[in-house]
Amino acid sequence: MPKYKVALLGLGNRGMTHLHGFKANADRFELSAICSSSEQKLQAVKEQFGVAHTYTDPEKMFAEVKPDVFCFATPPSVRLSLIELAARHGVKAIAMEKPIANSLQEAKAIGRLCKENGIRVVVCHQQKYLPSFSKLHAIVNSGDIGQVEHIHAKTRGWLYNSGTHFVDYMLWINGGAKADWVIGHVHGKEKLTDSHPSPDYCFAELLFENRVRGTIECGYLSPAFLEPQKFWTDNRLTVHGTHGYVWAETDGRWGAFTRNSKGEVLGGQEQYWAPTVKESIQSAYTHDLADWLDDERKTHSCNLDISEHGYEILYAICSSAMDHKRVDLPLSGNIDMDIIAYMKQKLPTVPTFSAQNDF
Known part of the structure; x- marks a missing residue:
């Protein structure tokens, strides 16, 4: 069975969970490079896990390592630019965190880009x-x-x-x-x-x-x-x-x-x-990515298609609430509206309940 070269960006809590998932499947994945803005984290992870290459610049990492799989664990505000970078460098697969975007327009753009470039994407609904x-x-x-x-x-x-x-x-x-x-x-x-x-x-x-x-x-x-x-x-x-x-x-x-x-x-x-269960289920999630890369018929249960439709549903919930109407799917027409900005403008401030008084 082939072994896939992995580059990981982000060494926070979620990034380390992904790292453990790849390490638990060392027979299928080689964690070749890690990338972070923190030199301290890079050195600590390199020493602990024996990762060969460390970077603070993702563009340089892609150019030098040429990974098969790109995994990134960043805030939702950083999505499309990293996927564009991965597509330019011809990755086979992307493993990313949820939600897939901060707007429906961006989610649709991510879906188109990955389909056009034949990239298999898994979203961590693990x-x-x-x-x-x-x-x-x-x-x-x-x-x-x-x-x-x-x-x-x-x-x-x-x-x-x-x-x-x-x-x-x-x-x-x-x-x-x-x-x-x-x-x-x-x-x-x-x-x-x-x-x-x-x-x-x-x-x-x-x-x-x-x-x-x-x-x-x-x-x-x-x-x-x-x-x-x-x-x-x-x-x-x-x-x-x-x-x-x-x-x-x-x-x-x-x-x-x-x-x-x-x-x-x-x-x-x-x-x-x-923590031990999180690592166990991340290992299974990552193992299924290897199986999907081996055989496209073994579609991963956390694939981008299901996540993109899920994001469309979330957007439709907010749109329905703000416009006071049923929203039919798939969505058509103007999907450029920034639903978060719209809610910030239109939603009134309401008092919340303490944990003891929630009902």
Whole structure:
């Protein structure tokens, strides 16, 4: 099997998670170069992991290393320019963080550029590799809850932070069926200045092309299932079928009521979102990228097509809320509107609740 040369840009928390994913698949990937604005981080990572080449200039890194795979872990404000750089240097694959862009126009540009250059792209919606989500996926695919009728995603994180994950998981658990229309509500503007700018809360209804309904809640008014210190793992995906339901959480819990559970509610606690689990699921995510590079028929579950449509859904939720109408998909007409700027201008400031008083 071929071994793919990797260049990694960004050595923050997420960048190091990606690094561990490639190192865990050392039989398939060679981490040839790392790039960062911090000389201190570069030297520390070089010494710890034995990386041959370090750079502070990504252009120079590409020219000298000529990687097969480019992985970058940067804020959402830095996306298109790096993908343009990778395309100029003929990479085979890109591994990137979510969300894929800071505007729908940029997301569409990224999609076109990668398709035109034959670049395979994976976006790190990696929680679907969690044991609890694998359990949910297996139960849905077994048919034990019957035909899927409704998918409900809830996350305490805001729309373009955690919401991008859970829209992706709704599409994934529904077999990739796309959304026909979206109707949404958003309010609160405090998080519009975040690194992942979003309204403070959103609620949306979707209809998928296979007639499955979807509901998504993101933000501070979403139901809290866990204690406040577990805010970032306080997420739940529930799938309702004709003969039961199944749900899974990022924190590892799952539950189900199925036609074969004999009237009992099933449930358990899988491995939770701990550092060792993050590395384990990143390893599986990265392994599947190698398989996809070997054989294009083995499409990665976190591919750009599903992420691009997920981003379109997020945009449609905000557009629906601001224009007070249903938004049909795929989007047509003017997609150049800066929806974040529009919400900053139009959304009123509203009081938020403390963690103890959320409902």
